[in-house]
Amino acid sequence: MAVYTDITNEELDALLREYEIGDALSCKGIAEGVENSNFLLHTQTGFYILTLYEKRVNKDDLPFFLGLMEHLAEEGFVSPTPIATKTGETLTEVAGRPAAIISFLEGRSVRRPTPDHCAFLGDTLAKMHLAAANFQIERPNTLSVHSWRALFNDCLSNPQDTSIKQSEISEIEAELSFLEGQWPSNLPTGVIHADLFPDNIFFLNDQVSGVIDYYFACNDFLIYDLAICINAWCFETDASFNITKAQKMLKAYGKVREISEAELEALPLLCRGAALRFYLTRLYDWLNQIEGALVKPKNPAEYLKKIRFLQDVKTVSAYGIE
Amino acid sequence: MAVYTDITNEELDALLREYEIGDALSCKGIAEGVENSNFLLHTQTGFYILTLYEKRVNKDDLPFFLGLMEHLAEEGFVSPTPIATKTGETLTEVAGRPAAIISFLEGRSVRRPTPDHCAFLGDTLAKMHLAAANFQIERPNTLSVHSWRALFNDCLSNPQDTSIKQSEISEIEAELSFLEGQWPSNLPTGVIHADLFPDNIFFLNDQVSGVIDYYFACNDFLIYDLAICINAWCFETDASFNITKAQKMLKAYGKVREISEAELEALPLLCRGAALRFYLTRLYDWLNQIEGALVKPKNPAEYLKKIRFLQDVKTVSAYGIE
Numbered sequence: 343m344a345v346y347t348d349i350t351n352e353e354l355d356a357l358l359r360e361y362e363i364g365d366a367l368s369c370k371g372i373a374e375g376v377e378n379s380n381f382l383l384h385t386q387t388g389f390y391i392l393t394l395y396e397k398r399v400n401k402d403d404l405p406f407f408l409g410l411m412e413h414l415a416e417e418g419f420v421s422p423t424p425i426a427t428k429t430g431e432t433l434t435e436v437a438g439r440p441a442a443i444i445s446f447l448e449g450r451s452v453r454r455p456t457p458d459h460c461a462f463l464g465d466t467l468a469k470m471h472l473a474a475a476n477f478q479i480e481r482p483n484t485l486s487v488h489s490w491r492a493l494f495n496d497c498l499s500n501p502q503d504t505s506i507k508q509s510e511i512s513e514i515e516a517e518l519s520f521l522e523g524q525w526p527s528n529l530p531t532g533v534i535h536a537d538l539f540p541d542n543i544f545f546l547n548d549q550v551s552g553v554i555d556y557y558f559a560c561n562d563f564l565i566y567d568l569a570i571c572i573n574a575w576c577f578e579t580d581a582s583f584n585i586t587k588a589q590k591m592l593k594a595y596g597k598v599r600e601i602s603e604a605e606l607e608a609l610p611l612l613c614r615g616a617a618l619r620f621y622l623t624r625l626y627d628w629l630n631q632i633e634g635a636l637v638k639p640k641n642p643a644e645y646l647k648k649i650r651f652l653q654d655v656k657t658v659s660a661y662g663i664e
Numbered sequence: 665m666a667v668y669t670d671i672t673n674e675e676l677d678a679l680l681r682e683y684e685i686g687d688a689l690s691c692k693g694i695a696e697g698v699e700n701s702n703f704l705l706h707t708q709t710g711f712y713i714l715t716l717y718e719k720r721v722n723k724d725d726l727p728f729f730l731g732l733m734e735h736l737a738e739e740g741f742v743s744p745t746p747i748a749t750k751t752g753e754t755l756t757e758v759a760g761r762p763a764a765i766i767s768f769l770e771g772r773s774v775r776r777p778t779p780d781h782c783a784f785l786g787d788t789l790a791k792m793h794l795a796a797a798n799f800q801i802e803r804p805n806t807l808s809v810h811s812w813r814a815l816f817n818d819c820l821s822n823p824q825d826t827s828i829k830q831s832e833i834s835e836i837e838a839e840l841s842f843l844e845g846q847w848p849s850n851l852p853t854g855v856i857h858a859d860l861f862p863d864n865i866f867f868l869n870d871q872v873s874g875v876i877d878y879y880f881a882c883n884d885f886l887i888y889d890l891a892i893c894i895n896a897w898c899f900e901t902d903a904s905f906n907i908t909k910a911q912k913m914l915k916a917y918g919k920v921r922e923i924s925e926a927e928l929e930a931l932p933l934l935c936r937g938a939a940l941r942f943y944l945t946r947l948y949d950w951l952n953q954i955e956g957a958l959v960k961p962k963n964p965a966e967y968l969k970k971i972r973f974l975q976d977v978k979t980v981s982a983y984g985i986e
Contacts, residue, residue: 350775367770367868370704371695382692382704384770448689448706453672546689 347379347394349437354383354392357436360427361443363387374541377557379439382446389446390425394439399557401440406481407556408432408442410474410533415445417473420466420552422447447552449544455575459545460587463571464594466550467538471564471599474533483536483560485619487525491518493622500629510646514618517649521615526563526608534567535559539574565605568595569612572661573620573648581647589662606658614652621645669701669716671759676705676714679758682749683765685709696863699879701761704768711768712747716761721879723762728803729878730754730764732796732855737767739795742788742874744769769874771866777897782909785865785893786916788872789857793886793921796855805858805882807941809847813840815944822951832968836940839971843937848885848930856889857881861896887927890917891934894983895942895970903969911984928980936974943967 349357354366364386372382372391379394395404408424412432415423424432425443434441452459485493494514498506535542537558544552568591576587595601624642631639658664671679676688686708694704694713701716717726730746734754737745744766746754756763774781807815816836820828857864859880866874890913898909917923946964953961980986 348775351772354772366772368866369772372704373693373695382694450673450676450688450691453670544690 347396347437347439349381349394353437357434357441358385360429360434361425362428363390363425363443383443391422391444391446392436392441393444394437394441396439399440403481404433404440404442406479407559409479410477410556410559411444413477414470414473419470419473420447420550421556422552422554447544447554449546449551451541451544453540454579455540455587457584457586457590459540460575461590461594462545462550463538463543463575464568464591464596465598466543466553467535467567467571468595468598470535470553471532471567477533481560483534483562485536485558485623486562487521487615490618490622491522493626494518497622497625497629505629506625514621517614517618517653521611521618524611525615526611529563529565529605529608530602531561532564533559534562534564536562536567536570538567538571563605563608563612564599565601565609566612566616568592569609569616570620572609572613573616573645573652577648581644581651583651583660585660585662592661592663606663609658609661610652610655613655614649617645617648617652621649669718669759669761671703671716675759679756679763680707682751682756683747684750685712685747685765705765713744713766713768714758714763715766716759716763718761721762725803726755726762726764728801729881731801732799732878732881733766735799736792736795741792741795742769742872743878744874744876769866769876771868771873773863773866775862776901777862777909779906779908779912781862781867782897783912783916784867784872785860785897786890786913786918787920788865788875789860789889789893790917790920792857792875793854793889799855803882805856805884807858807880807945808884809843809937812940812944813844815948816840819944819947819951827951828947836943839936839940839975843933843940846933847937848933851885851887851927851930852924853883854886855881856884856886858884858889858892860889860893885927885930885934886921887923887931888934888938890914891931891938892942894935895939895967895974899970903966903973905973905982907982907984914983914985928985931980931983932974932977935977936971939967939970939974943971
C-alpha cells in the first residue's frame, strides 16, 4: 500500500511511446502493494497496472518475477501478465526506476476470509504450483531459514531497538536454533508464491479472478507455501486458530496436487518457520520505518503469538488432517 | 492523497444495491484528495469515484458540494457529477461515513504548469464562475479573512508549536491586521472553487477534461478565486514569480468573464490574503498531524515566501495587466 515515486506526464508519455497500448487517458496512484509504487493506468486500449520497483526490490530478480507472471498467464493461471514493449521487453524504466506495465485483473480481495475462501485459496495455490512447474528461471528463497539469524541480529543491532524484551530475545534465539536444527531438506520443491496473504487474491462472482504480487516468489519446498498461507489465513483476529479453515485449505490443495506423507509430517515445523520469517521481517520493518512511506509497518506481535501457538502443534491433526 | 477509511466487500455490495450501476468488479483506494478517502470503483456499468467524507468535512455542507457538482455538470461544465441512488439521493453512507459515488473523469493533472496551462485554467475558472451563477444553495467562506486570526491563535496555542519564531509571529500578526483593515467588501460575488491547485484540473488531448475536488467551494468574491490560482500556479519551484503565467491566466479569464476595474485593483491585496489563508491552514495541519494519515502535510514555509513577495506588489501590473 504505497505510492513512493511519482511520475510526470512527460515521463509517462515517453514510456508509453515504447509500447503499443495507446496514449494515457488517466493514471492514478493506488494504495496497493507494499514494496513498490503502483498506478492504475487507463490508455486508449484499456486498463493496466504500472509498477515502479523501489529500492527494496533487487533489480536482478525482476526477470524472474516478470517471467514467472508471463509463464503463469500463458499456462492459463489467473496471474496478471507483463505487457511487452515494441521491442519485446517487459522490463522498462521510468522516473529513474525499473518499471513494468502489467495487465489489470478485476476482482476484490477479502478482508476476512471464510472457510470457503480458504478452500479457494488451497485449490488456487496448488494450480499455481503446477502451472509454474516447467518455469525455467530459478530464484533461491533469500528469506528462508538460513537468513533468519542474520536478520534477527540486524534487528537487535538497530539503535532504535528498545522495544524487544530480553525474554523475547531469548525466546526467538531458542526458536531460531530449534528451526535451524530441524529444518527438513528432502521435500518436493518448486516455485512458491511465498506471500499469498488475503490481499493478494482477488475474487469475482465467487471465483478466484486473480493472484497478484509475485515479488517474494522463489524456489523452495512447495509445502512451505501452504505453511505461509495457513498462518496468514487461518488465524482469527483474536489470534485463535480456525481448524476448519486449515482443513478446507489443505483438502482443496490436495485434490489438485497430492500432498505426500513427508510433506504433511513436516507441515507443523514449516508453519513455525513461516511464522518466524514473518515475525522477523515485520520486526525489521517496525524498527526501520521508511521516511515518507505511505504504509504503516505491521506490528510483529501478531506473529509472535502465532509462533507460540504453533510451538504446541506437533502433528498435522491440528490442521484437521489425519 | 489519502485513504483513511477502508471498506469491506460486504459494505460496498450493500451500498451498490442502493444504486442502479451494477455490481462491483474492482475497487481500489487511490492517492487523490487530501480531506477524504477516495476509491476508483469499477462496476458492470463503468468507472466511478467513491468518496467517503472524513471528519474534517462538515456533513451539513455536503448538499452544497454535491449539488454544485451536479449543477455544474448539467450546465455543461467539466465537473464530475454525483450518481443518484434508486430513490434519488446523491448522499449516502458506507462504513459509518457519509459517502457519494461520482462519475469518473479521464485526464491527468500537470505537475509543472506551463503558461499555456495557466491560460487554460483562467478560461476554465471563468466558465465555472458563469456556470455556477444560478446555483441556488449558498455556503459562506469559512476560511476567509474573518477566520484567520482565530486559526492563527489555534496554531500558537498548540503544545507542539516550538517551530514558529517570535519574529514570524509578529510578521503574521501585522499581516493579519493589515488584511483585516483593508479587505474589500464591494466586489462581485459568486460560487468560487477556492482550492483550484494544479492537481485539481485534468487535461486530456490539450483540453481541460475535468475540474475536481469542490470541498472548499463557497460564496465569495469571484476575483478571490483568481488570487488563489495566481498563488498556486504562477510561482516557480524556486519561489520566483512568473509574470507571463499570471498574464495568460488573467487574459484568458477576462475573455470569458470581464474583470472589472475594481476587481483588478483589489487583486494584489486578495493575493496577499489568499497566500495568508494557505499559509495558516498549512501551518495548522503541520502542527496537527493526523495519526495514520497517508499524506504528509505541506510545509507552510512556501506560502510565507509568497506572502513576503506579494507584500511588495502594489498594482496589478505585476501580473502583466495594465
